[in-house]
């Protein structure tokens with residue numbers, strides 16, 4: 001067994017420990033998928049099996065002096081299309097499952113609703129100027145796929161933790177991440193004391209919450225000012241925690257703005273921490289890139305442009321932005337040139353190759369109805385496209401296996417709950433007849 005497969009096995013076991021289930025069948029299947037990945041040294045590249053070999057390229061467009069090759073899909077309506085058979089459908093079959101909660105908190109007009117609207121509703125940043133102030137808690141389900149599956153709660157600016165009608169214990173108990181938004185263009189002293197009160201109250205109820213601080217609206221700051229503000233806020237927030245004897249609380253700090261990709265990148269990191277399968281997905285991506293001569297690979301949620309996993313090489317903002325732009329180009333071109341009334345902009349046929357003029361190739365391929373793999377490949381490595389395609393096929397299969405483990409765990413939990421409930425009903429409802 002090669003080292004990477006052993007890593008994957010270990011990663012899967014880690015994931016299984018999160019889900020209380022080490023499924024030997026799925027483990028074996030993942031191992032198969034891992035060993036299937038071919039190394040670039042294999043000579044038989046031309047004859048390599050290509051499961052989705054493009055047969056008809058319908059559209060060619062110029063982009064950054066490069067060639068975009070798109071397959072325009074032929075299936076009905078857009079993102080909200082119902083699952084097709086033979087497309088991997090990762091929508092959650094168990095609606096009763098408790099979804100992790102992400103809370104958006106912060107002072108009034110700090111930008112909470114704008115963040116939610118821009119990231120999850122595709123609102124253009126300028127339109128947020130007309131958003132009205134939120135005066136009650138707004139809850140929203142984000143269930144794009146099994147991996148991106150949570151609830152967002154947008155809070156009004158000023159919550160009174162001491163108001164008896166505000167049951168903050170109940171709210172914090174089911175929370176996975178608390179995002180506290182600070183307006184960097186405003187005086188942030190009040191925001192800092194509010195942050196402290198919020199974090200300490202939440203920590204007392206649920207010490208497992210991830211505390212995420214968005215230093216927001218940084219588009220209005222110079223680069224030096226951004227760094228200085230970040231350092232100052234981090235220092236003061238940590239000092240306040242240390243004074244309260246709570247230095248063990250970790251605050252993750254991000255510089256964000258809705259006017260660039262920083263808000264998507266920050267949200268990606270927040271969401272990734274809530275995906276128990278993350279180590280497995282990362283290992284799969286590592287195996288995939290190292291066997292295919294790929295420089296960098298991202299697994300994207302196409303609807304929100306959140307990346308749910310990437311390989312272990314560092315992420316730089318420009319690379320991430322290019323990937324987001326590529327997704328937009330693919331969807332836009334499909335919308336404009338797809339056959340009228342007969343095509344979704346994104347489906348299992350979706351595939352795009354963009355050759356940049358710096359000998360880099362961008363490669364996008366559908367993984368599931370909502371997920372896409374976007375890779376950076378050197379031109380010389382991309383000459384072995386058959387190999388990349390074949391390894392992609394193995395990667396896709398392995399993702400399906402990871403998903404299957406999750407489905408099995410949920411199914412068995414649901415079954416156990418049913419048994420437990422019917423036993424309780426039998427005990428409470430029907431009087432026991434003495435033997």
Ligand SMILES: Nc1nc2c(ncn2[C@@H]2O[C@H](COP(=O)(O)OP(=O)(O)OP(=O)(O)O)[C@@H](O)[C@H]2O)c(=O)[nH]1
Nearest residue numbers: 109110111112113114128129133134157217257258
């Ligand atoms: N410059 C800049 N302005 C932003 C940014 N994000 C939000 N805004 C603006 O900030 C203002 C307040 O945004 P909201 O989203 O309504 O703020 P909120 O925190 O939800 O406010 P409440 O509902 O009152 O708590 C709006 O005019 C937005 O256009 C950003 O990244 N940069």
